[in-house]
Amino acid sequence: MFGFYRLAAVVPELRVADVDFNLSKLAEGYEKAAKAGAAAVVFPELCITGYSCGDLFFQRRLLERAAEAAVEFAALTAGKGTVAVFGLPLLRGDALYNVAAVAQGGELRGLVPKTLLPNYREFYEKRHFRSGRGIVGESVAFGARSLPFGTDLLFDCGGGFQFAVEICEDLWGVLPPSSLLALGGARAIFNPSAGTELAAKAEYRRELVRQQSARCLAAYVLASAGVHESTTDVVFGGHALIADNGRLAAENRRFARKGSLLLADVDFDRLGAARLSESSFHDNPLPEGKRFRTIPLDRVEGSPDFAFAYNPPRPFVPGDVEHRRERCTEIFDIQCAGLAKRVEHTGAKKLVIGISGGLDSTLALLVASECCRLIGRPASDIVALTMPGFGTTGRTRGNAVKLCELLGVTLREVDIRPACLRHFEDIGHDPAKLDTAYENVQARERTQILMDIANEAGGMVVGTGDLSEIALGWSTYNGDHMSMYAVNCSIPKTLIRFLIETTAERSAPELAAVLRDVIDTPVSPELLPASADGSINQKTEELIGPYELHDFFLYHFIKYGAEPEKIRALAGAAFAGVYDEETIERTLQIFLRRFFQQQFKRSCIPDGPKVGTIALSPRGDWRMPSDASDAIWRS
Template sequence: MKDGFLKAAAAAPKIRVADPAWNALEICKALDSCYAQRAKLIVLPELCLTGYTCQDLFLQERLLEESLEGLQAVLEHTKGHDALTFVGLPLEKDGKLYNVAAAVQDGRILGLVPKQNIPNYGEFYEVRHFAAGSREVSEVDVLGQTVPFGGNLLFSCRNLKGLVVGCELCEDVWVMDPPSTALAKAGATVIVNLSASNETVGKDTYRKSLIAATSARLLCSYVYASAGDGESTQDLVFSGHHMIAENGSVLAEAARFENETIFSELDVHKICHERRRMSTFVPENTEHCVRIGFTLEKEETRLTRTFVQTPFVPSDEALKKERCEQILSIQAHGLKKRYEHTGAQTAVIGVSGGLDSTLALLVTARAFDLLGKSRSDIIAVTMPCFGTTNRTYENACRLAQTLGAKLVEVNIREAVQVHFRDIGQDMEKHDVTYENGQARERTQVLMDLANQSNGLVIGTGDMSELALGWATYNGDHMSMYGVNVGVPKTLVRHLVAYCADTCSENEKVLCEVLLDVLDTPVSPELLPPEDGKISQKTEDLVGPYELHDFFLYQLLRCGFGPAKIYRLACRAFEGIYSKETIGKWLKTFCRRFFAQQFKRSCLPDGPKVGSVAVSPRGDLRMPSDASRMAWQKELDQLPE
């Protein structure tokens, strides 16, 4: 439960149709396997105490009595266990039969939730046996307990902030207005579904998309357990297709036809953060709901779910290619609109032979193609100075030439030397003034060339640099339109690689240049080279960008604090970076992120391309002088 994680399980015991005593024993075995994995929320299938396929046997008094005896056996088995467990059974109330989910914990029935939408189409004939449940809560006496009965039950955890569980059954999620919508509006962060969904060709695909979409629409976790082996195959087959989803992503999915139990950890705090930031998620008056409190034993949930190292970059190759093409189109169309609006004639780009300026030049070429403008109106400016190496210089020149841009060289060594003489800067003192003086001179050159040619200066800096403040204020920090402002460094690399992979047969030279750019260490090249090679490697100074992009995503997209980010990073990068290394760079990230907000507060325009952005006009409204001390408290507790 530490950091808001809750281990959930979905299981389907191998049942016998119409044999509640046997089924209760199998349910208890399934519960034991869940207890062994420290599951705190366990969901079993619809009508699992009797079997979903009993048909007219549901009307037999003997089956209903046996079902209650089976529930009593399950209750006895749960004594001493704090897991909140949902078990399906038929239950008679006021002369009518209901298909219900019993929420049980530690030998007690906390509540009974009836199925509200009773299907009577296709292969389903439930109306023959079951009445539709009401959302209104009443009471029913079951096994010596007076128990709340109704759809508007919310099971609220007393000692895990934000954990509120709502329940629906099978068909309920397939209808136009599912009960889960009202439950989520009333505060449920987790929805469980006890189901008996039979298999037909293609139904599994639709079912998976339905559960994932429901969890996304309701900003919730969703635990779905479906009937499996043991159900009657007289006319239907059930596969035990369990799923655990969270905010649109399927965290765990059972292999069909194997009666597999699945586990994953729900991130309750992440769900709460999503709801806080989504202004269109509007809670409703909860007076109609009955909250039932329960308590879980506090313990550190062992994580089994994975956390991708590069959250901005899809792991699936086909999706990655699709995403790269989409991002390049967003960037190019954003720039295209700026030219249509301003009537500017040229684009002026400082090309260094590095990743960021390479991507900016590729995007500008696309934009000019969209505009029907000649690429010769793209002025690619190389500005060698004290730190420029032959490799990056040659790559910058070859890139401009192969793309059809106009290459202009402005050697800024003499201008910088004069400037340093004017301000009394020692040429041998390689400090921040030495570095930033070059960056600002380059920006001045670009701005003046743009004025000469009726052009716009195209910014090259990426979002990761802006998060860290790794940009010279009023230097490379400034432009007239920043095409990379919404692209993190890890994604910049994949975009350039995509462009290399999609080069045509006639673009072999371009492909070669792009591949060499990808192989070049990231550097601002502001310090003199050593033996002709880059001496100033950015990641040696501020840390690996793959770590910083991971930190950035977890901080801004998920709202996590340093301790939780550290925990997730240690799991994601296990075997790659030591815990000490992760802690060191996380401290660097947080320190720079807070200290450098003033640079982000006056960013040039540029397009947002993903779910995270740092523009002060969009995603990140943050005071430039905000204190980081609340975050520092957690950072100080990280291991050295």
């Protein structure tokens, strides 16, 4: 569904050298994975016999029964569609190979030999097996069929679902086979493994899987031998992992006595989009003469739902509290470092900021305050201007004043209403007409004041606009759209609240209270008169839709090129019970229309620091013509 495929890793119960018992457990695991809607499932290394058979691998009876069982297991896949990847010993001539078999549609479809054979400490594979290095373009007689055999196999199920296989130690090498297989087109790597458990080894294995999935811009699925392997000298833990482009998508609990089934829904279209636009992936050519054979398989079904997908409603905001604090601290540090460099370079004597009591200007002020501390300047070098207009409320103005006092910055107030009324008279505008001109006159008057005071003081204007506003063009052209350095320009609205909250957590109680009230204040430009009770009348999210929806759309549209139909489906799943279909659709149409129509504002935005993988600067991130049509996205 929309490029998502469900991947599975099964760690079955096992008896060492008891092929019939192992076959029955493989069948059970496969049946569970197939019923769960898995497109493919991987089992551990040598799971037909058990990895720890030792010199029993020299026994022909064991090898022959293993080969028979592989054919029998493959037959069980008939009519299911789900691909099975499992391990067995393969006798070819006078050489024995540790191989992964790929089965689908009732038949074996290919055999991949292990390349790197460990021969240290508890592993002595070279005693029993031969490396598959250099085996390309070959086939092997297996039962009544001839099967593709080699390390050059790519398996293609259509629909972007192309995968390859490497085995255990292959991943631990300096140059894992999966690196070249990914360059050859594999979007998923399956690894039948048999890793022993030692203190801290699982953590290292987890990082290997995660990092390799990131380097390869691929999914990586590993299933390792479980606790029923021989414990003569070592213990196997049955570790199973699924990673997706650097993210750990799923992990089982090790040392399970009854086996385990691990599932994750992975977006293969997203992997393709990342390879297309996000990295130097295609600048890594395959070695001269390196070729891969593509083995066509039957088409597999996409994920039946998003039950095992990573689809958070706030994709810019880490869900884990500690991770979120760490991320917010890092972003804040990036902002401060960017502003500090600009101040030092320009020799600015003052930092001039328009402070409204809203989220964006609060964060910009906090950044400026920390910047001054970093470069040894007094907080009084920050000139914060509160500029009440026709829509300013007591709550926002009060918070702005308190914030400036607590931070020790220089606070100035300029009432823009008289100047705006004079301007209305100059241009012949009826001030009772609350239209775009009415609003934008105020925004431009504020920017003019900021720029002029910065010139007068030998300073620079610190911009406050955020990524969400830039995406939607929710700013007045040459008004709040403009500054001399925009510290929030790549931070979405949904993340700004958490950045301020992180500062509040380490602030004195009085400052923390002000910051938290700012967080709770409705988002508003306050350009229309307040309500009769003095509260905010103009609420942005009532006009253009919830920012958390806009940020969700922005993330999927920009980062992965998701089509509107897919975005709708993902939003419907992520915001189930929060927003109905009508709200999601209406907000999506607003997002698409404004994103295209307002590109002209992004074509000339100020400098500012990039803090994440998504930014809309025309100088290094998003290049788009200002007059591009949105017709095919909104049709």
